Amino acid sequence: MLDIQKIRADFPILSEKVNGKPLVYFDNGATSQKPQVVIDAIAKYYQEINANIHRGVHTLSQLATDAYEISRVKIQHHINAKFSHEVLFTSGTTHGINLVTNGFASILKPGDEVIVSSLEHHSNIVPWQMLCEKTGATLKVIPMNEEGELIIEAYDALLSEKTKVVTVNHISNALGIINPIKYMIEKAHAVGAAVLIDGAQAVPHLKPDVQDLDCDFYAFSGHKMCGPTGTGILYGKEEWLNKLPPYQGGGEMIKEVTFEKTTYADLPHKFEAGTPNIAGGIVLGTAVDYLNHIGFHNIHQHETHLLQHATKRLLEIEGLKIYGTGNKASVVSFNIDGIHPYDIGSIIDKLGIAVRTGHHCAQPIMNFFCIPGTIRASFSFYNTKEEIDIMVEAIKKAKAMLS
Structure with missing residues (x-):
């Protein structure tokens, strides 16, 4: 098992605060953070x-x-x-x-x-x-x-x-x-x-x-x-x-x-x-x-646990739909009925949570599902289940505000 706290200490930005809140960085699909050695x-x-x-x-x-x-x-x-x-x-x-x-x-x-x-x-x-x-x-x-x-x-x-x-x-x-x-x-x-x-x-x-x-x-x-x-x-x-x-x-x-x-x-x-x-x-x-x-076997194991945990927790939210349910990596792309993905992303950003919203430079996929875009949370080996829980609670708050 990975010592996640030790790994997180390798990444200076993970101790930063965004909008006064501890950073929860779930935009790894766009770019990963850099360890001190790099x-x-x-x-x-x-x-x-x-x-x-x-x-x-x-x-x-x-x-x-x-x-x-x-x-x-x-x-x-x-x-x-x-x-x-x-x-x-x-x-x-x-x-x-x-x-x-x-x-x-x-x-x-x-x-x-x-x-x-x-x-x-x-x-x-x-x-x-x-x-x-x-x-x-x-x-x-x-x-x-x-x-x-x-x-x-x-x-x-x-x-x-x-x-x-x-x-x-x-x-x-x-x-x-x-x-x-x-x-x-x-x-x-x-x-x-x-x-x-x-x-x-x-x-x-x-x-x-x-x-x-x-x-x-x-x-x-x-x-x-x-x-x-x-x-x-x-x-x-x-x-x-x-x-x-x-x-x-x-x-x-x-x-x-x-x-x-x-x-x-x-x-x-x-x-x-x-x-x-x-x-x-x-x-x-x-x-x-x-x-x-770090080891790619260890990375795969940890990210699989993150994906499973995120999927379970997100599906607790009424009206939430996940897009892409086949064999996949540690990415969850989702929407909430009646709420634009940009609005969710903007609100949870105020709580320190970085996700990606939009078509992700993959407009044909969005056209297939007849949606303007999705909220994408993409996880890395330095992320934690606790961060996922923070994101889920933030999404619940955003949903209550926007409903």
């Missing part, structure tokens, strides 16, 4: 080794380069990539997805099909729509059911020799539903399609094994897993990364430049033009170390 590592980089990487022969540049590449290898091992050069540093999941869609612009042609799911974040819908508009390919959508799960029989029926890409999230940001991605990847590969997994909401809760999954691409953000904002990873199989053209041109991604012709650098540098977020990349490795020290 905060210290950011300061350490700028205080001790601040220099550009890969280019300098001087000592500080070598130290920074070594730290950056050590972080890449940490992340390679964390996700079980075959090679460290299959791990690309990005600014986040959105950057990674756009990098891939940009590359497929030179591969897709009219008549080809791209399959997305109805559970996707806008970041995994809009870039593919733009790609289809550019190439003449067709976007197909896997439908969902009332439990918030994908209809897998419909997915199977959508697949054909026209399918060139399948893209789906590992875990839904709006509902917390865990998708059967290993099955979906296997079925997509059977028709020759490439698969990109949006892992933004998965990596705070589990360790993805990209070789076991056999996905072609896996994108995620650092800031949702205790790392800095503006950091992320795109994993890509070596053969796919070699096929795709560079996303950006500039320094670092070149082998040789003349006005007649430019040749590109080898992986991973081919996709890492310009000066990156060096501190962020290094410290993302620190965040991964921290989470592995």
Whole structure:
């Protein structure tokens, strides 16, 4: 069992007060809080080794380069990539997805099909729509059911020799539903399609094994897993990364430049033009170390208990409906009859409780349920059952005020 109070002491912000009340932070799906070791590592980089990487022969540049590449290898091992050069540093999941869609612009042609799911974040819908508009390919959508799960029989029926890409999230940001991605990847590969997994909401809760999954691409953000904002990873199989053209041109991604012709650098540098977020990349490795020290088995166990407790307590409230009732991570998305989610969120904020309200950048899901949005409470391993009880009592007060 986790020593939750000891863990909470690692996070300075959890001792803060909001509107005069102790902070109850349940917006982890948007971004996680940062432990002191991550905060210290950011300061350490700028205080001790601040220099550009890969280019300098001087000592500080070598130290920074070594730290950056050590972080890449940490992340390679964390996700079980075959090679460290299959791990690309990005600014986040959105950057990674756009990098891939940009590359497929030179591969897709009219008549080809791209399959997305109805559970996707806008970041995994809009870039593919733009790609289809550019190439003449067709976007197909896997439908969902009332439990918030994908209809897998419909997915199977959508697949054909026209399918060139399948893209789906590992875990839904709006509902917390865990998708059967290993099955979906296997079925997509059977028709020759490439698969990109949006892992933004998965990596705070589990360790993805990209070789076991056999996905072609896996994108995620650092800031949702205790790392800095503006950091992320795109994993890509070596053969796919070699096929795709560079996303950006500039320094670092070149082998040789003349006005007649430019040749590109080898992986991973081919996709890492310009000066990156060096501190962020290094410290993302620190965040991964921290989470592995806590242990993902322990994280899963604790968050499962939080989800069960929250579900039980919230359903005590008359008129409350939870959206997404299938197999899911530690997220509860709900509404109360006759009350706009924004009004509940605003009132409980005055009591120090941070939840997310709205469509969560997943408007197709809200359209399916014919609602403007939901109240989303997303839990992390540093949250407690006592905090959930505080939230439930606050929601009861808000409901009484608004009824």
